[in-house]
Amino acid sequence: MTDETEITLTVNGTEHTVEVEPRRLLVHAIREDLDLTGTHIGCDTGNCGACTVLKDGEPIKSCLMFATQADGAEILTVEGMEDLPAADDDLHPLQEGFREEHGLQCGYCTPGMLMAGKALLDENPEPEEDEIREAISGNLCRCTGYQNIVRSIEYAADELDARAATDGGAVAAADGERSADAGGEADTFCGLEDCCGGPDASGGDHAGDQFEREYLGGEET
Amino acid sequence: MSSDRERAPDADTEYQHPEDDGPEPEKHCGHGRGGMGEEVNRKEDKRFITGRGDYVDDIKKPGMLHCEIVRSPHAHARVEEIDGSRAEAMDEVVAVLTAEDLLAHDLATMPTLMDDTQDVLVNEKVKFQSQEVAAVIAEDRYAAKDGAQKVEVEYDVLDPVVDAEEALEDDAPLVRDELDDQEDNHIFDWETGDKEETDRVFEEADVTVEEDMLYQRLHPAPIETCGAVADWDPGKDKMTVHMTSQAPHAHRTLFSQVSGIPEHKVRIVSPDVGGGFGNKVPIYPGYVVAAAASYVLEEPVKWVEERSENIQTTGFARDYDMTGELAATEDGEIKGVKVDVLANHGAYNAAAQPSKFPAGFFNIFTGSYDIEAAHGSLTAAFTNTAPGGVAYRCSFRVTEAVYLIERMVKVLADELDVDPAEIRRKNFIPSEAFPYESATGWNYDSGDYEKALDKALEMADYEHYREEQQRRLEEDADKLIGIGISSFTEVVGAGPGKQCDIAGIEMFDSADLRVNPTGNAVLRVGVQTQGQGHETTFAQIVAEELGMDVDDITVEHGDTDTEPYGLGTYGSRSTPVAGAAAAVAARKVRDKAKSIAANELEAAEEDIEWDRESGEFHVAGAPDRSITITEIAAGAYMNHPGGEEPGLEATNYYDPPEMTYPFGSYIVVVEIDRETGEVDFEKFVAVDDCGNRINPMIIEGQIHGGLAQGIGTAMMEHVTYDDNGNVTGGDFMNYLLPTANEIPNFETGHTVTPSPHHPIGAKGVGESPTVGSPPAIVNAVVDAMSEAGVSHVEMPMTPDVVWEKLDEVGLSHQPARNVEFSVEDGEHADD
Numbered sequence A: 001m002t003d004e005t006e007i008t009l010t011v012n013g014t015e016h017t018v019e020v021e022p023r024r025l026l027v028h029a030i031r032e033d034l035d036l037t038g039t040h041i042g043c044d045t046g047n048c049g050a051c052t053v054l055k056d057g058e059p060i061k062s063c064l065m066f067a068t069q070a071d072g073a074e075i076l077t078v079e080g081m082e083d084l085p086a087a088d089d090d091l092h093p094l095q096e097g098f099r100e101e102h103g104l105q106c107g108y109c110t111p112g113m114l115m116a117g118k119a120l121l122d123e124n125p126e127p128e129e130d131e132i133r134e135a136i137s138g139n140l141c142r143c144t145g146y147q148n149i150v151r152s153i154e155y156a157a158d159e160l161d162a163r164a165a166t167d168g169g170a171v172a173a174a175d176g177e178r179s180a181d182a183g184g185e186a187d188t189f190c191g192l193e194d195c196c197g198g199p200d201a202s203g204g205d206h207a208g209d210q211f212e213r214e215y216l217g218g219e220e221t
Numbered sequence B: 001m002s003s004d005r006e007r008a009p010d011a012d013t014e015y016q017h018p019e020d021d022g023p024e025p026e027k028h029c030g031h032g033r034g035g036m037g038e039e040v041n042r043k044e045d046k047r048f049i050t051g052r053g054d055y056v057d058d059i060k061k062p063g064m065l066h067c068e069i070v071r072s073p074h075a076h077a078r079v080e081e082i083d084g085s086r087a088e089a090m091d092e093v094v095a096v097l098t099a100e101d102l103l104a105h106d107l108a109t110m111p112t113l114m115d116d117t118q119d120v121l122v123n124e125k126v127k128f129q130s131q132e133v134a135a136v137i138a139e140d141r142y143a144a145k146d147g148a149q150k151v152e153v154e155y156d157v158l159d160p161v162v163d164a165e166e167a168l169e170d171d172a173p174l175v176r177d178e179l180d181d182q183e184d185n186h187i188f189d190w191e192t193g194d195k196e197e198t199d200r201v202f203e204e205a206d207v208t209v210e211e212d213m214l215y216q217r218l219h220p221a222p223i224e225t226c227g228a229v230a231d232w233d234p235g236k237d238k239m240t241v242h243m244t245s246q247a248p249h250a251h252r253t254l255f256s257q258v259s260g261i262p263e264h265k266v267r268i269v270s271p272d273v274g275g276g277f278g279n280k281v282p283i284y285p286g287y288v289v290a291a292a293a294s295y296v297l298e299e300p301v302k303w304v305e306e307r308s309e310n311i312q313t314t315g316f317a318r319d320y321d322m323t324g325e326l327a328a329t330e331d332g333e334i335k336g337v338k339v340d341v342l343a344n345h346g347a348y349n350a351a352a353q354p355s356k357f358p359a360g361f362f363n364i365f366t367g368s369y370d371i372e373a374a375h376g377s378l379t380a381a382f383t384n385t386a387p388g389g390v391a392y393r394c395s396f397r398v399t400e401a402v403y404l405i406e407r408m409v410k411v412l413a414d415e416l417d418v419d420p421a422e423i424r425r426k427n428f429i430p431s432e433a434f435p436y437e438s439a440t441g442w443n444y445d446s447g448d449y450e451k452a453l454d455k456a457l458e459m460a461d462y463e464h465y466r467e468e469q470q471r472r473l474e475e476d477a478d479k480l481i482g483i484g485i486s487s488f489t490e491v492v493g494a495g496p497g498k499q500c501d502i503a504g505i506e507m508f509d510s511a512d513l514r515v516n517p518t519g520n521a522v523l524r525v526g527v528q529t530q531g532q533g534h535e536t537t538f539a540q541i542v543a544e545e546l547g548m549d550v551d552d553i554t555v556e557h558g559d560t561d562t563e564p565y566g567l568g569t570y571g572s573r574s575t576p577v578a579g580a581a582a583a584v585a586a587r588k589v590r591d592k593a594k595s596i597a598a599n600e601l602e603a604a605e606e607d608i609e610w611d612r613e614s615g616e617f618h619v620a621g622a623p624d625r626s627i628t629i630t631e632i633a634a635g636a637y638m639n640h641p642g643g644e645e646p647g648l649e650a651t652n653y654y655d656p657p658e659m660t661y662p663f664g665s666y667i668v669v670v671e672i673d674r675e676t677g678e679v680d681f682e683k684f685v686a687v688d689d690c691g692n693r694i695n696p697m698i699i700e701g702q703i704h705g706g707l708a709q710g711i712g713t714a715m716m717e718h719v720t721y722d723d724n725g726n727v728t729g730g731d732f733m734n735y736l737l738p739t740a741n742e743i744p745n746f747e748t749g750h751t752v753t754p755s756p757h758h759p760i761g762a763k764g765v766g767e768s769p770t771v772g773s774p775p776a777i778v779n780a781v782v783d784a785m786s787e788a789g790v791s792h793v794e795m796p797m798t799p800d801v802v803w804e805k806l807d808e809v810g811l812s813h814q815p816a817r818n819v820e821f822s823v824e825d826g827e828h829a830d831d
């Protein structure tokens, strides 16, 4: 096409220069020009929220914005979550929450939900249930019935809160994220009521016992 | 439905604890193996929460072209001329395809799953709005859209007919004039049960009730739409199609039949799929066009539909206009049930159900009740609307059947002025009557309906809400309470193959289990997941059967080049059929492992015992001399006993002897605003029984999701048309899916009544909530107004519909505050 413009997008901390037609949607620039396909498309009317990303910290539907409108902006997509300070080189507490609380099934809405959840917790670290529901009400999920998504976001809020507490309340400013402490207290036991009563599955010496190998990377603790 | 065989091979009773409501699940902590009943976190989650899922639209191939379909703005029109020259002249447009081009390759039409023939691109006449007329193939998705706008089509517009009843009138426009023997819009008549006997029962009955109800047209609307990337490899003469498919193997066979490309030269891959719910069972024209374009142009071609295309053209669900009747004694014993249905099938007969069941499993409409006489009749009609009749999170029309019977039981209860819980209790098939053969010939495997109902009543605090309901009525309160019950029975897990087939292919399923030398394993299955969590639950079955660790088992699915043939995932058939195949394959591996165990433990094979608890073989009487499958695996490859084949693997193709019959009781308490007609959920209780449970966390997730869809059905969703055949509910602005704000928190519970014929006693659960919840919700809304004489409210029960009903029976309250506001404050009143 003839009338392409050069724009700069800083996505997940990396600056990209792309040539786009003025009519090119931001979601297409993200998915097709930058190959970040974690951001999805689920509708043609701006209703589903599968395309939600954070633009300069605000959640936006990237199908409702031209790429050129985001020129110079900082964008966060799902692919950037593991690099956030709170992720502590692993999964972000929101991502953990979705896995622990079964907040996803087909996974198609999940990146958008994570972004909506992130925007909420940045603003409001201790949201009530109805505030969570309101915050994700622009994101459709056809699989989960939302209940576990709400729990997932609550999980993340609690996790971030617990970390802040072990941090002595220190909250890192970077990316609107609280700084992360490594994993909370180490349980001697697996920590689950009525479970095996065995030692913490994420640590300890399991050599020689094939059934007691490191299982879930310590998520349960 | 009865079968020749008595019971499944390998039915294993070790899991079965029927008297048990099931222990509270263990959260999988890493110490158990992650077997049956454990809440193992999903193996598939990591890729989805990190943005690494791989959906069809994420696929990018070198040289890949994009396909955009030109669709008809009219519902009924002859195509006079298509001029693609302006599009073809565009730089980035590679080709414009019409029916004529497809005819040259014999690809102009495709068979539907009900053996009708649908135009891939319209040959002569458009039969529904947005039907596929031409396709533009271009280098870029924007260019393809530009091209599509430049294709000029000349139409001769005809009068459409959108209503099924009008379609059957003598002077109705003929939808299918291309069919030689089709002189009207009538497709077929279907009948079930014993008419004479049922009529006799109705004549002799103390009481009869009748109600008309429409199960409106819905769309499954998974958040990912349908799409495909077709890639013809002229070097290998091979067609690879990545597509949103719930049934990749069956689609391979159909693709081969349609295209003439031999089946071993067709590979269908169903990658990560963003929800299916029945939408991705049929083959749609877009897939065929993409494949045809790739074949002709020898480049990969991507077609991904937009949401409006998805809702307006791909398989809708329901659209059954039903009349139900019940005959009963005056103390509420149901003696007979009658039902008459007018089914709108759209422009083609493209329902997705086993081919010998033109009305699907609708004849399960006697539900959970022991009813001696039943008769059903149905007429299906063509209309100028999109084709469909897919099983939206439903086992082939069981949803319509359950809605009918559960609504009718409420109607009868109100007529007799008895409690709707009591009337159910009185008529349930008693738990000791199983296996039970119904009046329409279904063979129910097991059930304990009263137990599930009792549990739900208790969880819902039923008596309290009954009192509260009365209190509000007496006090003329602004909000009414309504309590709805649904005690449904499902029939899922098709086959058996002799009775159930899709396009002639028997509905078995398969599993292929290979244990590697280092002791881990790969399980390949013929079904496909669209969010159900197969990668976890199937691994749990194997973990349980072989004493392996769930993390040591990888489950693969969706690629026809590597997976064993199967019929796919829909109709809640994955656990009943492929789950059974996985268990049986694992048991075959265990059998083989036994001789290796004997060899390794230096004992006679007869002395080797399997201990499920520890997941090990040991020598009888010497529990210390034990060996695990993991250890045996090495022996199978490095030290296999003479006379045995090396390796450790097994395959099972499982043809179920019977279907399974999950059931449950749902109780919904609603609060209705008498000023606005708004309905709020005060309590939503779901007690499900799906037999033995594999992963309670996943089950609960399935229940939540299905209940939300049930709320969408009851309260919001409807694919509507105007008289000209324009779709007026065809995108997410107008076809409303519930958001987190409309969905309450659900309280779930369970009972456990294992299937006696299933290897692990499981029944399948994914669809119970969508099937069971709509009648519970409608019953609740009706219940709030039933004392005033309301016997039915049509879905979707939007506030205006509910308010009209309230007003009709004198229950509405005037919005007092607003009236005052407008009288006293003229300025604002004008706003």
Ligand code: FES
Residues within 6 Å of the ligand: A040, A041, A042, A043, A044, A045, A046, A047, A048, A049, A050, A051, A052, A061, A062, A063, A064
């Ligand atoms: S794709 Fe952006 S809101 Fe649906």
Ligand code: FES
Residues within 6 Å of the ligand: A103, A104, A105, A106, A107, A108, A109, A110, A140, A141, A142, A143, A144, B223, B274, B275, B531
């Ligand atoms: S998990 Fe499937 S749409 Fe939300």
